[in-house]
Amino acid sequence: MLTATKRLQAASDADLIFETLNAFWPNAKCELEHNNAFQLLLAVVLSAQTTDKAVNKALAPLFQSHPDFSAFDLVELGEKNFLKTIKSIGLAPTKAKNSLLLAKKLIAEHGGEVPLERAPLEELPGVGRKTANVVLNVLKGLPTMAVDTHVARVSVRMGLARPSENRLQIESDILQILPSKWGVKAHHLLIFHGRYHCTARNPRCTECPVRDFCRQIGIKKTT
Numbered sequence: 721m722l723t724a725t726k727r728l729q730a731a732s733d734a735d736l737i738f739e740t741l742n743a744f745w746p747n748a749k750c751e752l753e754h755n756n757a758f759q760l761l762l763a764v765v766l767s768a769q770t771t772d773k774a775v776n777k778a779l780a781p782l783f784q785s786h787p788d789f790s791a792f793d794l795v796e797l798g799e800k801n802f803l804k805t806i807k808s809i810g811l812a813p814t815k816a817k818n819s820l821l822l823a824k825k826l827i828a829e830h831g832g833e834v835p836l837e838r839a840p841l842e843e844l845p846g847v848g849r850k851t852a853n854v855v856l857n858v859l860k861g862l863p864t865m866a867v868d869t870h871v872a873r874v875s876v877r878m879g880l881a882r883p884s885e886n887r888l889q890i891e892s893d894i895l896q897i898l899p900s901k902w903g904v905k906a907h908h909l910l911i912f913h914g915r916y917h918c919t920a921r922n923p924r925c926t927e928c929p930v931r932d933f934c935r936q937i938g939i940k941k942t943t
């Protein structure tokens with residue numbers, strides 16, 4: 721029997737959690753709207769410290785009027801105009817500047833295409849491990865775990881990862897215990913659960929489908 725303070729150790733416990741989350745969130749997927757690889761990469765970079773919803777809202781007019789919007793189109797649009805497009809999201813000036821650098825590097829070194837390998841992806845301006853994990857997961861179907869604020873919080877609460885400020889540690893803890901069949905979808909399931917149910921301030925434990933398996937680490941019991 722696992723103690724309430726201990727991290728889950730068995731893959732079978734993790735399997736039960738993801739099986740249940742999958743039934744609860746059958747349509748969990750990347751919520752950043754995009755029509756091609758460049759648009760996804762751009763959206764993920766822009767989503768740092770803001771919500772997917774805000775990024776979708778800012779980019780919608782651009783992607784609707786230019787469904788094939790590419791790195792070349794962004795360079796043609798220019799930093800000033802792009803800043804106007806994304807002005808509603810946080811850190812817009814810095815993000816506009818970095819987005820142009822990103823597009824220019826993609827054109828100079830990859831013919832405008834998004835490389836689907838970790839090393840060249842992480843060499844792009846504004847692209848770190850988390851962004852590369854999202855891109856490789858969504859576009860290449862790789863079993864990566866992009867640890868954002870939701871994944872970090874929920875995985876620690878559930879006991880899938882040890883509490884840590886180090887996102888790489890959390891990623892490694894989750895992947896260590898994650899059954900391979902959930903390798904691709906686990907990231908989306910944790911994000912959906914964190915975004916819509918196990919929220920930072922108001923986790924709804926009593927109505928939670930995984931309450932019987934969840935370690936509920938850091939959750940104050942009110943009943």
Ligand code: SF4
Nearest residue numbers: 918923925928931934
């Ligand atoms: S039981 Fe509570 S802490 Fe655990 S996943 Fe559900 S809402 Fe989050």
